[in-house]
Amino acid sequence: MTSEITLFVNPTAGRGRGAHAAQPAASALRDAGFSVRTVLGEDADDALRRAREAVAAGTGALIAVGGDGMMSLALQAVAGTPTPLGVVAVGTGNDFARALGMPIRDPAAAGRLAAEALKGGAVREIDLGRVGERWFGSVLASGFDSRVNDRGNRMRWVGGRFKYDLAILAELAAFKPITYRMSLDGGPVREIEATLIAVGNGSTYGGGMRICADAVMDDGLFDVTVVGDCSRTTLLKVFPKVYRGTHLGHPVVTVHRVSSIALEAVGVTAYADGEPLGSLPLTATCVPRAARVLGAGSPTGT
DSSP states (O other): OOOOEEEEEEEEEEHHHHHHHHHHHHHHHHTTTEEEEEEOSSHHHHHHHHHHHHHHHTTEEEEEEEEEHHHHHHHHTTTTTTTEEEEOSSSSOHHHHHHTOOOBHHHHHHHHHHHHHHHOOOOEEEEEEEETTTTEESSEEEHHHHHHHHHHHOTTTTOOOHHHHHHHHHHHTTOEEEEEEEETTTOEEEEEEEEEEEESSSSSBBBTTTTTOOOOTSSSEEEEEEEOOOOOHHHHHHHHGGGGTGGGSSSTEEEEEEEEEEEEEEOOOETTTTTTEEEEEEEEEEEEEEEEEEEESSSOOO
């Protein structure tokens, strides 16, 4: 493995934490004897192009510094390649890192972990979700939760979990059940009324909301959480349980473990890893061992 690695940085992540986090992460890697090259990019498309060029040129690893959006971008560059991904999570949600038991908002520790993993060969192969040419590592959201995500992304004046709590309350005012057409593993199409359908490769979204609490990132399957048709009162009771994962035991919630799912609904935009994916219909497929992550362990509730 080459000693030159690439630091893939979002300087605006976590209200500027990305820029501050790059230095201690880079220092930890250099102290371990690695040559570090930094990739920024003028925008997301340019950054992804540069990251893909680094992977194609044989970089020893792509170390992503930022939040879930940056991790999503990095996955587009390393998915299906032997290039390992390092995770320096300093964003708002950090759900990808959380699901993998990685350090959160501790760039020096994350840099040391990546360096130790590179030297010791501690690489975990994980599954990824795929929709068309787009890869995702954590959760694909559709329905009430994707509308919450959309509203939360517009709330620039507040951050963290509180932002999503406020967005939930705001979306409840316009809440209506959604008519979905759903097919699991290529089976028959079922029409259902539901509040949301979340497709989990990982377990959490929205900064620790354990919507697919039992999802495992290397079992070759999605955990699909369906919150059925319910009243605003029931939804208000169920949704807070998502932070502990205890919502899965509620009668209105069902879980399916599948390798693929097709979804169709009118007026619903899907989000994957917190980023807009596009309007339904879509088909998501779980691709086993699609990415290699440095130093990834068991999930944590950090």
